[in-house]
Every structure is written in structure tokens, then in C-alpha cells.
Amino acid sequence: DVKVTQSSRYLVKRTGEKVFLECVQDMDHENMFWYRQDPGLGLRLIYFSYDVKMKEKGDIPEGYSVSREKKERFSLILESASTNQTSMYLCASSVMEAYNEQFFGPGTRLTVL
Amino acid sequence: KNQVEQSPQSLIILEGKNCTLQCNYTVSPFSNLRWYKQDTGRGPVSLTIMTFSENTKSNGRYTATLDADTKQSSLHITASQLSDSASYICVVSEISGTYKYIFGTGTRLKVLA
Numbered sequence: 060d061v062k063v064t065q066s067s068r069y070l071v072k073r074t075g076e077k078v079f080l081e082c083v084q085d086m087d088h089e090n091m092f093w094y095r096q097d098p099g100l101g102l103r104l105i106y107f108s109y110d111v112k113m114k115e116k117g118d119i120p121e122g123y124s125v126s127r128e129k130k131e132r133f134s135l136i137l138e139s140a141s142t143n144q145t146s147m148y149l150c151a152s153s154v155m156e157a158y159n160e161q162f163f164g165p166g167t168r169l170t171v172l
Numbered sequence: 173k174n175q176v177e178q179s180p181q182s183l184i185i186l187e188g189k190n191c192t193l194q195c196n197y198t199v200s201p202f203s204n205l206r207w208y209k210q211d212t213g214r215g216p217v218s219l220t221i222m223t224f225s226e227n228t229k230s231n232g233r234y235t236a237t238l239d240a241d242t243k244q245s246s247l248h249i250t251a252s253q254l255s256d257s258a259s260y261i262c263v264v265s266e267i268s269g270t271y272k273y274i275f276g277t278g279t280r281l282k283v284l285a
Contacts, residue, residue: 063215101176101261101275102216149215159265160206161273163215 062086063164065150071170078137080167082150091133092151092161093117093125102149108133109155140171174199176264176276184282189252193279195245195262207236207247208261210278216261219247252283 066081094102104117151161208216220236262276
């Protein structure tokens with residue numbers, strides 16, 4: 060079974076802190092994604108990566124950056140956390156071909172105080 | 173603008189009853205449509221995937237239908253169980269091979285004993 064893991068289930072940070080969210084997948088998937096999920100809104104894409112060191116901005120990249128140094132690992136970075144970044148963050152991976160089904164991690168619920 | 177709308181927003185049913193969730197989309201060109209189940213505090217898990225040429229797909233007690241002409245899909249749950257309590261998310265992708273997934277806001281289902 061595909062497994063996507065995220066470094067933390069719950070995280071509490073203070074405004075202005077630098078925050079790292081880590082995601083690891085074990086199925087050699089080319090694509091990896093970072094989303095945030097807020098009540099009443101669908102999942103919104105922050106960043107996408109289709110290969111090592113490659114990244115593309117999603118719909119809401121402001122305030123975020125990403126890093127993909129290895130194929131299995133995709134990191135989301137909040138350079139200076141703000142309260143409006145309090146959210147559930149979901150990582151996903153998928154193969155490049157076929158139906159492009161996404162496999163999601165369990166999520167990290169981040170609270171910025 | 174490509175959109176995916178789901179109805180109802182929330183639904184409460186008694187255990188053993190059937191229910192149907194709706195998904196309307198305006199995504200074009202359309203590649204495929206997925207239904208995901210998301211338990212509280214967890215990442216979404218795929219239930220069904222359908223391309224534009226398929227009009228029915230089943231996964232146990234879950235049956236998804238698709239009418240590509242009217243751009244409507246439904247997810248029918250038969251003989252509901254307490255474990256069906258979750259959010260159900262409809263996701264439409266524009267064209268195969270891209271990362272462009274459009275997420276609905278989900279239907280929150282509560283099954284009562």
C-alpha cells in the first residue's frame with residue numbers, strides 16, 4: 060500500500076516563527092503536492108512538484124515555499140508564520156501516468172498563535 | 173471558472189438507510205472524476221475514479237455515477253454504517269497528466285445508530 064507520512068499531526072507555533080512541514084512517500088511517485096484545507100473551502104493547492112528540485116506554484120503560494128531535494132520527500136516552509144496560516148495541511152503524492160490518483164497523508168493541523 | 177459544487181453540505185441519516193450525495197461541475201476539458209472519503213482529522217482516501225466514458229463505478233456499498241453530458245455525478249451509499257460518518261469530497265481533473273485537480277467543498281455525512 061502507498062504510504063504518505065507527515066512529520067507532525069498537530070503543531071502550535073507563534074507568529075513570526077519559521078515552520079517546516081515534512082512529507083515523505085514510499086512509492087516512488089513523481090508528483091507531490093501540498094494543500095491546505097479550511098472549513099467551507101475545498102482543498103487549495105499551495106505548491107506542486109513533479110520531480111526532484113522542480114516546483115510549481117499552486118493557487119495560494121503566498122507566504123509559503125517548498126523544497127524537494129529527494130524524490131520521496133517534499134517540505135513545506137512557512138517563512139514567517141501568521142495567524143491566517145492556521146489550517147489543516149495535507150500532503151499528497153501521485154504517479155505521473157494513469158488516472159493520477161492522489162494518495163494523501165494524514166494531515167498536520169497547524170495553529171499559529 | 174472551473175468549479176465543483178457538492179450538495180447537500182451536510183446530511184444526517186439513520187444506520188441502515190441509503191443516501192445519495194451530489195456533485196455538479198463546470199470543469200472543461202474534463203478528464204476524470206474521483207470521490208474521496210475523509211474521516212475527521214485524517215487525509216482523504218479514494219473511493220472511486222471514473223473517466224468521462226464511464227457512467228457507473230462501485231466499491232462495495234459505494235456506487236458512483238457520472239453523466240458527462242450534464243456534468244453531474246452522484247455517490248450512493250447503500251445500507252449505511254456508523255463508519256460511513258465522514259466527509260465525502262468530489263474531485264475533478266481537467267486533463268490527464270496535469271496537476272489541475274478541482275476539489276469540491278465536501279458533504280459531511282453523519283450516520284446515527
